[in-house]
Amino acid sequence: MSDLLHRQIAEMLHSAKHILAVAHIRPDGDAVGSLLGLGLSLRAAGQKVDMLLADGVPAPFRHLPGSEQVITRPCAEYDVVVVLDSSDLQRTGGVLGERQPDLNIDHHATNLRFARVNLVDPQAVATCAILAQNLPRWGFPVSGEVASALLTGILTDTIGFRTSNMSPEVLRLAADLMEAGANLPELYRAGLVQKSFEAARYWGFGLERLQREDGLIWTTLLLADRQAAAYNGNDDADLINFLSSTDGDVIVLFNEQKGGKVKVSWRARPGLDISTLALRFGGGGHPAAAGAEISGTIEEVRERVLSETRAFLAAHRH
Amino acid sequence: MSDLLHRQIAEMLHSAKHILAVAHIRPDGDAVGSLLGLGLSLRAAGQKVDMLLADGVPAPFRHLPGSEQVITRPCAEYDVVVVLDSSDLQRTGGVLGERQPDLNIDHHATNLRFARVNLVDPQAVATCAILAQNLPRWGFPVSGEVASALLTGILTDTIGFRTSNMSPEVLRLAADLMEAGANLPELYRAGLVQKSFEAARYWGFGLERLQREDGLIWTTLLLADRQAAAYNGNDDADLINFLSSTDGDVIVLFNEQKGGKVKVSWRARPGLDISTLALRFGGGGHPAAAGAEISGTIEEVRERVLSETRAFLAAHRH
Numbered sequence: 001m002s003d004l005l006h007r008q009i010a011e012m013l014h015s016a017k018h019i020l021a022v023a024h025i026r027p028d029g030d031a032v033g034s035l036l037g038l039g040l041s042l043r044a045a046g047q048k049v050d051m052l053l054a055d056g057v058p059a060p061f062r063h064l065p066g067s068e069q070v071i072t073r074p075c076a077e078y079d080v081v082v083v084l085d086s087s088d089l090q091r092t093g094g095v096l097g098e099r100q101p102d103l104n105i106d107h108h109a110t111n112l113r114f115a116r117v118n119l120v121d122p123q124a125v126a127t128c129a130i131l132a133q134n135l136p137r138w139g140f141p142v143s144g145e146v147a148s149a150l151l152t153g154i155l156t157d158t159i160g161f162r163t164s165n166m167s168p169e170v171l172r173l174a175a176d177l178m179e180a181g182a183n184l185p186e187l188y189r190a191g192l193v194q195k196s197f198e199a200a201r202y203w204g205f206g207l208e209r210l211q212r213e214d215g216l217i218w219t220t221l222l223l224a225d226r227q228a229a230a231y232n233g234n235d236d237a238d239l240i241n242f243l244s245s246t247d248g249d250v251i252v253l254f255n256e257q258k259g260g261k262v263k264v265s266w267r268a269r270p271g272l273d274i275s276t277l278a279l280r281f282g283g284g285g286h287p288a289a290a291g292a293e294i295s296g297t298i299e300e301v302r303e304r305v306l307s308e309t310r311a312f313l314a315a316h317r318h
Numbered sequence: 319m320s321d322l323l324h325r326q327i328a329e330m331l332h333s334a335k336h337i338l339a340v341a342h343i344r345p346d347g348d349a350v351g352s353l354l355g356l357g358l359s360l361r362a363a364g365q366k367v368d369m370l371l372a373d374g375v376p377a378p379f380r381h382l383p384g385s386e387q388v389i390t391r392p393c394a395e396y397d398v399v400v401v402l403d404s405s406d407l408q409r410t411g412g413v414l415g416e417r418q419p420d421l422n423i424d425h426h427a428t429n430l431r432f433a434r435v436n437l438v439d440p441q442a443v444a445t446c447a448i449l450a451q452n453l454p455r456w457g458f459p460v461s462g463e464v465a466s467a468l469l470t471g472i473l474t475d476t477i478g479f480r481t482s483n484m485s486p487e488v489l490r491l492a493a494d495l496m497e498a499g500a501n502l503p504e505l506y507r508a509g510l511v512q513k514s515f516e517a518a519r520y521w522g523f524g525l526e527r528l529q530r531e532d533g534l535i536w537t538t539l540l541l542a543d544r545q546a547a548a549y550n551g552n553d554d555a556d557l558i559n560f561l562s563s564t565d566g567d568v569i570v571l572f573n574e575q576k577g578g579k580v581k582v583s584w585r586a587r588p589g590l591d592i593s594t595l596a597l598r599f600g601g602g603g604h605p606a607a608a609g610a611e612i613s614g615t616i617e618e619v620r621e622r623v624l625s626e627t628r629a630f631l632a633a634h635r636h
Contacts, residue, residue, distance in 0.1 A: 160478045162506040168493035171502075175486035175493070184489075188480040195564045197530050204525030212515050246513045 010138040016080035019049045023084040024091040029156025032061040034084040034127040036149035041140040054093025065145040085127035128153025144181020151182040199237035202229035215249030240265040262301040328456040334398035341402040342409035347474025350379040352402040352445040354467035359458040372411025383463040403445035446471025462499020469500040517555035520547035533567030558583040580619040
């Protein structure tokens with residue numbers, strides 16, 4: 001990244017009168033963390049900042065300072081709009097209307113560079129890592145609260161420092177954030193591993209139903225399982241990330257949703273790009289992790305997706 | 319630790335003619351990692367070293383270089399015996415007989431300081447962390463193979479950098495080991511998260527059977543479950559560490575063993591010392607994680623242990 005770009009960003013953020021920061025819908029740890037990290041750091045430097053998530057802050061991240069101040073729609077005129085961790089504008093939930101964002105900070109390789117100024121670094125493990133590296137350079141402070149937000153995004157996007165893009169620099173960045181006041185074990189527990197009793201029983205249904213066929217491993221979570229386990233979410237309680245550490249080449253999770261839809265999640269071993277498959281079903285993602293929401297009964301969707309996934313695996317087998 | 323102690327250790331290891339290094343039975347990542355890390359580093363400096371584990375190297379660590387050279391009983395006369403990661407001599411499986419070890423390197427607070435020279439640091443997250451910090455100081459090289467072994471022990475004893483004793487220094491130590499040639503994502507996957515398909519199904523039985531009563535969460539794995547899931551190990555496939563991230567104050571796992579025994583594992587939230595309870599059943603461990611092997615049927619053992627654990631929790635409730 002050129003010095004010019006960084007000077008431009010620093011100048012934009014320091015001279016703004018009222019900033020709107022926005023991250024993506026269905027927010028994960030990096031969306032929430034980058035939003036709070038940027039927002040609280042700019043505020044600490046005296047800037048007026050609104051922090052927006054169209055879907056609000058999910059429960060696992062409500063312990064983060066500042067999360068209670070996140071708004072769900074714009075509520076003023078803003079001279080600077082910053083979009084975080086979003087590869088396109090649809091990901092913001094349409095809250096910006098026709099307004100072109102001024103700054104786009106992201107680490108997704110598929111980012112469409114939709115803003116006036118774009119800081120897109122696909123080498124970064126998280127948008128939070130980009131901020132942790134650059135906030136001090138732009139003249140904004142990293143307090144304990146900011147560090148907690150930023151370490152959350154690094155932890156969740158690297159699934160606890162384990163993804164293949166990990167580097168010594170990421171560990172040293174995390175060490176710096178700990179020294180700035182972030183409590184790693186607590187953030188890890190809150191954002192990444194804490195499972196409710198209900199979620200653990202919910203996993204039990206999915207695990208007992210696990211099936212395998214060559215390198216393909218799949219399972220299903222039914223609406224009935226949620227009820228039986230008294231699990232409150234409409235997600236998979238992160239079962240797919242656990243399954244991604246089994247010995248399959250491709251893992252598929254079918255998560256039955258209300259209204260005749262099925263949320264499908266794929267995970268693939270290094271070397272396969274499963275996002276192309278998700279795209280064909282109207283979804284998207286990264287090479288190693290992708291998803292789509294597909295209309296149909298659980299049986300229909302499972303048959304279609306398994307058939308295409310088998311073909312994908314056959315085509316990529318040497 | 320005093321400089322004198324470190325000079326004494328360096329002198330002992332450099333002047334030895336034939337060294338025996340031993341770690342504990344039922345070896346975990348820190349036992350295997352510290353054994354291979356020390357052994358390969360001393361060998362690279364020209365020393366003659368035998369590496370011993372009474373139970374051999376478990377499958378998840380057989381990818382580590384040097385693991386194929388680990389012996390299961392002493393096979394020579396040794397002038398220097400080093401015991402690693404073991405709080406007492408029973409933990410070595412009795413392979414040393416009456417021989418007093420020359421050096422004892424460990425991080426367990428309960429260590430009995432049974433050797434001629436004792437380097438016991440309960441602040442260290444792992445015995446591997448002690449070695450990573452000190453091998454260069456003692457004049458022994460940390461190659462990529464040594465770094466891989468040492469990072470394995472740090473990863474497994476901190477359950478992937480998440481335990482409450484984590485510090486910025488541990489992350490920086492891990493960063494240094496990555497730079498020395500350790501592949502963090504691969505070691506993480508191999509040593510910590512890789513689950514076989516069979517292990518994942520085996521978990522399913524334990525999770526569906528999960529029970530809760532106030533802050534106490536428990537479950538059981540039966541011999542029949544292993545068979546139904548075609549799971550090969552006689553362990554819990556690490557289910558207890560997963561359960562320790564649920565919202566219980568105390569988690570207990572009953573793992574039925576052949577020969578009328580039950581392996582009981584406890585995990586406790588920060589602030590409770592569950593090792594006192596394990597001691598009462600002839601076991602031991604750390605405040606947050608302890609275990610015991612108890613004779614009896616699964617029903618008998620469960621009743622006795624749950625009753626004592628309820629009493630323990632009641633006594634520690636304010």
